[in-house]
Amino acid sequence: MSKAAFMKRAHFDVGGKKYTYYPIRSLNRSAQQIDRLPYSIKVLLEAAVRTYDGETVTEDHIRKLTDWTEKRDMNEEVPFKPARILLHDTTGLPAIVDLAAMRETVYRAGGNVAAVNPLIPVDLVVDHSVTVDYFGRSDAMELNEQINMKRNMERFRFLRWAQQSFDHLQVIPPATGIMHQINMEYLSAVAVVKEEKGELLVFPDSLVGTDSHTTMINGLGIVAWGVGGIEAEAAMLGQPLYFVTPEVIGFRLSGRLMEGTTATDLALTITNILREKNVVGKFVEFFGPGVQTMSVADRATIANMAPEYGATMGFFPVDDQTLHYLRLIGRSEEQVSLIEAYYKVQGLFVERGSTVPDYPEVIELDLTTVVSSVAGPKRPQDRVNVTDMKQGFRDSLRLPVEQGGFGLAEEALSKKVAIDHENKEVSVLRNGSVVLAAITSCTNTSNPTVLLMAGLLAKKAVESGLTKPPYVKSSLTPGSQVVTDYLRGSGLLPYLEALGFHIAGYGCATCIGNSGPLPPVVSEAITKHDLTVAGVLSGNRNFEGRVHPQIKANYLASPPLVVAYALAGTVDIDFANEPIGFNSLNEPLFLRDIWPSSEEINSLLAEALHPDLFKERYRNIQESNKMWNQIDVPAGQRFDWEEESTYIQEPPFLSSLSESRQDIVDFKGVRILALLGHSVTTDHLSPSGAIPRESAAGRYLRSRGVGVTDLNSYPSRRGNHHVMIRGALANHRIRNQLVPGSEGGVTTYLPNKEVMTMYDASLAYKKEGVPLFILAGKEYGTGSSRDWAAKGTLLLGVKAVIAESFERIHRSNLVGMGILPLQFLKGESARSLRLDGTETFQTVGLGNDIMPGQLIEVNAVRENGELVCFSVIVRLDNSVDIDYYRHGGIMQKVVRDLLQTSSKEQETKAVKK
Template identity: 75%
Template sequence: MDTKGYIEPKILKINEKEYTYYPLQSLQKGKFSHISRLPYSIKVLLEAAIRTFDGESITEDHIRKLADWTLNRNINEEVPFKPARILLHDTTGLPAIVDLAAMRETMNRARGDVSKINPLIPVDLVVDHSVTVDYFGRPDAMELNEKVNMERNMERFRFLRWAQNTFNNLEVIPPATGIMHQINMEYLSTVAATKEENGKTIVYPDSLVGTDSHTTMINGLGIVAWGVGGIEAEAAMLGQPLYFVTPEVVGFRLTGAIQEGVTSTDLALTITNILREKGVVGKFVEFFGEGVSSMSVADRATVANMAPEYGATMGFFPVDKQTINYLRLIGRNDEQISLIETYYRLQGMFMEENNQEPDYPEVIDLDLNTVVPSLAGPKRPQDRIDLTEMKQKYNEIIRKPVAEGGYGLSEEAIKKEVHIEDENGKTSVIKNGSVVLAAITSCTNTSNPTVLMMAGLLAKNAVEKGLTKPDFVKSSLTPGSRVVTDYLSESGLMPYLEKLGFHIAGYGCATCIGNSGPLPFEVSEAITQQDLTVAGVLSGNRNFEGRVHPQIKANYLASPPLVIAYALAGKVDINFSTEPIGFDSLKQPVYLRDIWPSSQETQKWLGDTLRPELFRSRYQNVHDANEKWNQIDTPEGQLFEWDETSTYVQEPPFLKDLSEQPANIVDFKNVRTLALLGHSVTTDHLSPSGAIPAESIAGIHLRNQGVERKDLNSYPSRRGNHDVMIRGALANHRIRNHMVPGSEGGVTKYLPSGDVMSMYRASLEYKKDGTPLFIIAGKEYGTGSSRDWAAKGTLLLGVKAVIAESFERIHRSNLVGMGVLPLQFVNGESAQSFRIEGTETFQTIGLSNKVHPGQMIKIKAVRESGESFEIDVMVRLDNVIDIEYYRHGGIMQKVIRQLMSKSSISKTK
């Protein structure tokens, strides 16, 4: 790529080795005078634009928009971004790679060059979303769960092994290694990336996009990154820039210091609550101030991880001395560290306390001294609760009506108790509010040595006091990397965790993504038969309805030590300030404060155990460590051999019968409503994340294919099979379709007959009729994971457009990428204000090939009575690239047509 003539590259030397870089100061000395006051994250985007400038996809105008960000930051203009690399996990990464394999098939059918379908930038795929906690509370739980993992997912793993061998620039990290975001922190990230180009070594900021919304965790290491859908990632893999509206950057100033007894988890939940109330959807949040200087990178990563929960595109912590300290801790060599520090200082990207504050249009302040121990829940991660108020809040929401977000239990139901007997004949009592699941899980917290060491010390103190966990509590520990096991074992704390039932159950996301596995039979039976509202407590980042476990209605996010505390208590209906957590061997009360470790004690144990050698040892042979993975019989060839009998991997239908030219954009007529939904509909509602129930439509389909109940696995594991995923679309057992009042689950009203049936069956009937469909929803539609199947399933159900009051950033983009039109109510209007019941017929007025970003169109609606009315909506195609994707029917269609066109031109020449 030739940037010469626009900006002159310079040379920096580290130990006599020369590196070429593109200095931002050259712009500062030229016509752009505000470079030094740019937010650090904008400087990274600007450098990428300068370095990848080609005059076509990235132009001088794009560079101007970023360089003059302080002057035009309120202008709604698009800018491109080409990340340095891409990060995938197996459940969103696999369908993305399946799509690439399908694109090769389409290219082959057109007699094109299939080798054109290859990632053009480095792609890392981490197999971390498959393992399920089937076994727990026993020394061999991890080995047994991984054995089941390999058996259940062999078809998927064979495909991924084939992909690694056939696609360029694709590396796969095998299962049982850790969670993608912690591996990204400890192994994959370079902070300053390098590549050889025309005989020179180019150095530039590491950056990435990932097919997981918590890709933002790496923002804690000073790396610009965010989550995208799999279809956007595919476009980036194939050399397409990612276009987005010039971001607004909110400064978040931290002052003071965390109090004794408060954790980084508490800080993350506090910031999530503050920013969700503030409203930062689609914005960058950049942290600075004296409070940041004292935060470790692990603590920063805990806060950055939850950017999707507070709605931001990123939660960014610039590179500084703490970054350098962390790189030394994880074993990076002196030359690499010297290059990083020198390069970032030269570029004005290194944050120091005496630096001039960037020109943020808005600054939010938080005194760290005000942060208190917290939980969040029981249905959303932004609903923070002071630990001291937990009992009160629980008792309020258990009684609050369902229509108001509560559980609507009567006083009689609340008092209900059930005596259960386990397989060993031991009896116990569970009731509403009992904790039946306690999991130290997810990237947010199992990547942070401080909170994990605190959990180990709390377990030690509890065991020494003679405390035990009730038998009905399913407990598990799924660390973010094997380094966690190393330092917990070397410290001598692992045996105490195991004595409380927190044996290692696997290395992966597990409970946080719904792979929590079954509850013990007697517990499950009691919950079902008595309709109990029981609780789960997890150190995760998501607790949306139906996500963690289908039988657990109330789920609370908490720090790892608090997870253990609630496991010991066996209930959430407890005030730890005034009530004992349990009783010691002398029947004396033990309070949480009696076993809570001090920060001084925690840091001493960490200092004695955590060292660079642990990281170097674990990652030196990371690709070869899993022998069973390496023994998989792997197919060969540039085209994948699809097996029609496979229940895991099938060629998707999106590119079959692809026309040479895209169809015209035209109005929709005689449209019916598939679902009329409320606020905060998540991607978990749209595309379930947990286990596949045997009696669900997807479960019945699989059993009809010969799959046994025990092998149904999870929806995420089946994302390579569209026949399963379409049956799971909008089938979450907690989704509420207001077309069928009082219902829960994926049902709708088929019109005009009015028959109530599943969404899937109704979609088949509408397809027979040739009837296009809409989904109508409230605010924050598509919140949650960056799940492309939430859009793919929507498309396959026959939905042409989604009309919502507002959209979450990633899901809106995914809808466009699949050719589904996002439309937005305006002027505070909604389905309620128009008294929409879902029985109306609709048609759009104003859609054509001349559609432009943000265009207003009308929708005409006709009620069953014959009364008609019109709705003004905004077309949420936010830039010209969105329009191109939509015109082609999706990103894949555009890219394949473009490649086929180039191939045709090449042949002509």
């Protein structure tokens, strides 16, 4: 392959216009070799060819992708420069704060402040701030938004400043929708057109996002995945994302979903299958006749949950269904025709007779075998047949905590409590009572089929005389205002409202822990009697402590099942044999009696959805929120940091930046801050819910004059490191084995055996100059792509994490913050080595000559003087990781590069003078 071959351009015409592209089928001696590549690999290949510069993207990188079919186990790194970046406010804001801090550092060093700018388009959607404080009333959305604006004014003011100060940054206002649905309906181009050297260059749309569910857009045939905020910052500033050449698993779907099952049921089934197959770090590409029966909305539901099944992506290539969806959301015929022509000429379009890629492994699923399902009570991969729900929940009550259960004693199982409501109604709470029912999140509120099903179910329930128990807090937080339009247009919204499912806001809300408080009488009963109550939500995450601090059992379900469980008022029910309630004649009514048919749904779909809905909603999106546009915006390229602010502070990550990168050296005299088990999530490491008043963060904020009602949530405070360091490892469900039997962010300060908060212990260790490690089990850092899970860990003084395995994004985030990820050898663990966390550790073998995946030794000295030696894998997976680690993190490298460039420019100017 010669350089001329991969730099060659070709042309095609559409609608009288001439377009240019890089034809990847001409890269090798055989076009058939390119045709055999998975579609996602072809997109990466095109990006490598188009962004080739001989330095960050080389001929060798292009060859690795071209030869993927023959050498797919090469385990070598390739670069990726996405077309754009997608952020939301709680991960995007700290990333933008970091950029503002970089400007400060460059300014203090005498460099060019304006050089700190995104170099590619960045869209930030404000969708993670709204909390469901008000619910079950017609003005809930307006009231919640008023609170949202009041609580988050400092953050929103900063974001408004950033939009006018940074190039290539667009901020989508709050109360507009969820980032992933807005990405589907508004931001996505599918094919990007860019004027270059007088030509119209076309290439595939692609992106990375600072939310793990960025993968939802894979359902539209767009290559994208979630990264940490610090990786996104590097990409914004022109750094390629380097990753090991991915393995691509084929997932063949056949048949068609049976009557009564939904895309949510299919997504939960696939999640369960792929978790067992261990596809962590891999691409999954869906194909087969079953795919052709699925709408793009159904595909997006499955693609969205890639983080839950562990894959980097769950990809559906572009085909006729993609074009149908684009027409539905109001894209012009000219644009759709261009997309079709480009993807076909490039060999990226799936049509009848297309070559099936040469996948190294193929998993198969017959869609007719999918049954109605939920997932829980603690993990999204733990699928439960709805028919088995009653027994499954009862089993979980008895199962020990360490096995994923609740460990209740027999005498506690039948506990029940009568409660009096404000309207004088009396109800009974039991273990399994559903106290929270939320139609929420990007996963399902992008799918009109399941939302209309929920509306139809509500209609039939209301007309039959069914009511919801008064202890159930219900809410509807759609991903787009278009959802409200078609629910209202179809006449179904009033029936959902009759059951308490009023629109409470447009944002992630309950799915990220912004579920708001339970009614006081319910909250008091749960706490006083230690009830194991349940939440049911149409979300994608149900990790412990995430949804609501008082709700221990949380189940993911389709929107119609959320309505069903809200009506039943309990998850301790067998819908097949027990009535969901009683009609107006006091006759038993079963779920099957009110479940909508496919014929009813399809008829409604045809009437309710049309392109004008989307066109109208997105016509003036920037002007849609009057309160947002009235915010007073400061001017200038440098942000005016306010010392008294409790939301935005200049972070300390660059405060002691040295001129050059540091040497890699061994650690000595290390103590353990936390000894953790399996499946430690980023929620455990950096909570996402409300800030408790007696937490370290809550006490700090109150000392700064913040009232209890204004403490807000951890996500809302991610622009203030003083709050976030106090919230690090402070989830109330985290279990640190250094304090046996405990829950919450506490540890044992080993020098004197005193139990204290993680934050206080961190301060004590820092005062003594003692470096810290964390010991953990499998799947460390699973969950959201939350950079503060690494940032907070760093600020606590943690230098390395030794775990049995790491989640992909979090491992990268650790490296990006200068924390060393170390992995136990297969079959070894803290338990097998009898490490209890009280030992003193040191490493042997770290140095500047460290290689990716190298083994080093760790020596642990027990308190009795006994020595334990074991080997670990250095999880710096490529040369770029090593470079970032030597710099102390991505930000440090980028700033040093900018200062070096600025210095060279100044030298050049001086010479010219």
